[in-house]
Amino acid sequence: MARQVTIGDVAKEAGVSIATVSRVLNGQSTVNQAMVDDVRAAAGRLGYRPNAAARGLASGAYRVIGVVVPDLRNPYFTDILESIVAQSKGDGYRVLVSDSGGDVKEELDACRRLRTSVDGLILVSPRMPGDDLRALSADGFPMVLINRQEPSIALPMALADTRSATLELCRHLSGLGHSRVVYMAGSALSWQNRERLRGIHDAREFGFEAAVVEGEPTIEAGYRAASAALDFEPTAIMAYNDLAALGVIARLREIGFKVPNDISVTGFDDIEMARYVRPTLTTAVSLKTQLGEHAWNALRQVLRGQPPIAASLIPSPVVVRESTGPALREATPIS
Incomplete structure (x- = not known):
């Protein structure tokens, strides 16, 4: 031997x-x-x-791929992961998963560990600096990014069109007469958060403005940040994602506000709970299955030694439900 x-x-x-x-x-x-x-x-x-x-x-070849996600407690990421697993399994690959817990150092360390025992990596919403991504990909190791755009790095990407969807949410609220709006942000390290902010900035073209308060993409963070949002006396709160929106609604109810009668609330992602809470949640539909499929197809292409496919920008249509309604009081815009 x-x-x-x-x-x-x-x-x-x-x-x-x-x-x-x-x-x-x-x-x-x-x-x-x-x-x-x-x-x-x-x-x-x-x-x-x-x-x-x-x-x-x-x-x-190991016939194994690695997937690094920021938070497996978030159903948005588990839905994407399920799609990757289903697609790669059909091609005879197994999946190793690492949860970074949203920690940038752990995310980078996880990528380095996985590289030693997988054929390629899919990074879901990575938060690490561009220089670290560049170093990881410098030797041509097969990698695909989901919801992270780095124009200076030649990596395949599968991206939700967050910016356009946020613009449409702003347009929806503006059409309902909301001029005092707060955006409850996600992590400053998140590409999707930056894209949402760009969408809000784009909405200035029709006179829409929003104050920004710090937050994180969890129910607890939404609950905690609701008080800071209320300092602006908003008629609407745009949460970074559905989980944060659920936390906001819980806090508003607790202190006596009705949604949407007193304050409208929007989310983002359209996780399963968004369709079953009361009121049902107005949100943007991030097509998780398609993101997973596009990412796997891109990685498979590279693993087969074929030219990488172009970055995929996947629409995120807005779905209007019960959590948004007309602004019922006169208000001066937040500036």
């Missing part, structure tokens, strides 16, 4: 230290590109695959 190639063999072949080989294989940015190329070439010549099972060593 042939001896398994070790990281020491790769280091000797490339003429570098074991530590350098480790940094290269983990996608760390402290190694220059020429050395990255040398180490990758040496690993290829020797047939080295870290932590590989015998089948992986022989074939050069």
Whole structure:
């Protein structure tokens, strides 16, 4: 039986230290590109695959992909994950999942760990800096991004059209006479949050303005941030996502406000609960199944050695339900 190639063999072949080989294989940015190329070439010549099972060593493929998500408690991400699992399973791949808990360092570490035992990665709503993404992808390791756009990085992307959907939510509220509106933001590190803010900025074209309060994409965060939103005496609150909107509604009820009679509330994502709470939630439909399908199709293309497909921008249609209604009091706009 042939001896398994070790990281020491790769280091000797490339003429570098074991530590350098480790940094290269983990996608760390402290190694220059020429050395990255040398180490990758040496690993290829020797047939080295870290932590590989015998089948992986022989074939050069694990038939496993890694998916990194920020919060598995959020049904939005589990819906996307279910779509990826279903699509990749049909092509004979298994999925390893890592939950970063929204922590940027853990997200990067998870990607580095998974790279040693998977054929490719799908990063769902990654929050890490662009430089870290660039370092992870510098050696051509197959990666796809969901809901993160980095124009300077040549990676396939599957994107929900958050900006246009937010603009339509603003248009809906404006049509109902709402001029005192608060946007309850998501994480400042979130690409989707930045896109929602751009959509609100676009709405200035028809005179729409919104104050911004800090928040996070959870029920508890929405509940807590409702008090800060009420300081602006709004007639409508736009929550970053459906979970935060549910927290807002719970807090409003607790202190005696009726939705939408006193204050309208919108969410984003259209998670299952949005259709069954009372009042049912006006929101934008982020097409989770399609995002997962597009991401897997893009990764599969790369794994097959075919040219990557272009970034997919998937519409997020607005669905109007019971949580929004006319502004029933005269109010001066928030400026």
